[in-house]
Amino acid sequence: MTGLSDAAVARLRKVGSWPEFESGRYTALEELGRGGMGTVYLARDEALGREVAIKIPNALASTTLDRRLEIEARALAALEHPGIVPIHDAGRLADGRLFYVMKRVQGRTLQQYLVDEPELTARLRVFERMCEPVAFAHDRGVIHHDLKPENVMVGAFGEVVIMDWGGARVTARAHARAAEEDLVIGTDGFMAPEQSRGGGSLDHRADVYGLGAMLFLMLTNHIPAGDPAAALRRARAPKPLAAICAKALAAHRDDRYATAAALAEDVARYRAGRAVGAYRESVIERLIRFERTYRTAILLVLGYIVMRALVALLAGW
Numbered sequence: 001m002t003g004l005s006d007a008a009v010a011r012l013r014k015v016g017s018w019p020e021f022e023s024g025r026y027t028a029l030e031e032l033g034r035g036g037m038g039t040v041y042l043a044r045d046e047a048l049g050r051e052v053a054i055k056i057p058n059a060l061a062s063t064t065l066d067r068r069l070e071i072e073a074r075a076l077a078a079l080e081h082p083g084i085v086p087i088h089d090a091g092r093l094a095d096g097r098l099f100y101v102m103k104r105v106q107g108r109t110l111q112q113y114l115v116d117e118p119e120l121t122a123r124l125r126v127f128e129r130m131c132e133p134v135a136f137a138h139d140r141g142v143i144h145h146d147l148k149p150e151n152v153m154v155g156a157f158g159e160v161v162i163m164d165w166g167g168a169r170v171t172a173r174a175h176a177r178a179a180e181e182d183l184v185i186g187t188d189g190f191m192a193p194e195q196s197r198g199g200g201s202l203d204h205r206a207d208v209y210g211l212g213a214m215l216f217l218m219l220t221n222h223i224p225a226g227d228p229a230a231a232l233r234r235a236r237a238p239k240p241l242a243a244i245c246a247k248a249l250a251a252h253r254d255d256r257y258a259t260a261a262a263l264a265e266d267v268a269r270y271r272a273g274r275a276v277g278a279y280r281e282s283v284i285e286r287l288i289r290f291e292r293t294y295r296t297a298i299l300l301v302l303g304y305i306v307m308r309a310l311v312a313l314l315a316g317w
Contacts, residue, residue, distance in 0.1 A: 019056050020094045037065055037166050056099045066098050073100040075142050075168045083133030083160055105161050110149035123218040124271050129160040131211060131264035138204040143169045147210030148190040189223035193251050205253040208260055212248025240270050243279035
């Protein structure tokens with residue numbers, strides 16, 4: 001009798017630990033990702049014949065993890081936006097754990113996208129699209145709390161989806177925060193200073209910091225560390241963009257952009273060749289920006305003036 005290889009044994013053990021759905025509607029196919037609190041599986045929805053993603057807590061009989069998953073599911077259910085992964089269903093496994101079912105999102109993580117896309121303008125367009133669902137969530141009282149490249153998916157046509165709302169806080173409901181009053185949730189390099197200190201005093205400007213950290217990554221190809229302003233100068237980031245990024249990454253949240261929408265608006269103004277709120281231009285810089293923005297129109301007017309002068313000159317002969 002031929003024995004099973006170590007890889008085959010490991011595969012069987014892994015499959016044996018996969019979730020069992022009492023209804024029989026869902027069949028787990030493979031593990032897509034595992035975090036500190038939950039695991040996401042690719043599954044088949046037998047009723048509708050489609051692939052979905054299902055998130056399940058990692059531990060049995062954990063009131064904290066069940067509560068976090070419930071908060072996440074309710075937050076997603078309330079956030080109907082193209083840039084936020086939609087939730088389809090929720091229930092309990094045979095072992096009692098909560099689960100929820102969401103759309104399977106395909107694409108590249110932001111980190112993978114940046115490797116393939118060196119062009120700054122294209123990166124900035126994606127950044128603006130990242131800000132939209134975050135601003136939408138903030139408007140409805142939800143803070144993501146763990147914005148980072150791994151939680152941003154970029155589709156084949158530049159569409160952006162913000163993933164993993166497991167650390168979400170519903171600011172309008174105090175009891176939604178209570179479960180994590182003393183926990184620190186976030187990722188080094190993308191976590192606001194007040195976030196790293198823990199406690200329950202966070203607001204949406206923690207997410208503004210996370211967005212700023214990802215803008216920093218787009219401008220420098222590095223994660224923020226030390227003095228962001230100095231790093232942006234070394235990377236020769238355009239001064240208006242460096243100022244926008246530094247404002248989003250301000251150590252004190254009162255010095256950051258008040259909203260994700262305001263941050264996106266300043267980036268959009270830069271892309272359109274307009275002055276940005278975070279940077280005070282010199283007269284020379286203003287003239288240079290004006291010339292770059294309206295170069296075609298300026299050349300057309302100059303060409304017209306030259307032609308009229310030539311016509312007048314020839315008529316005088």
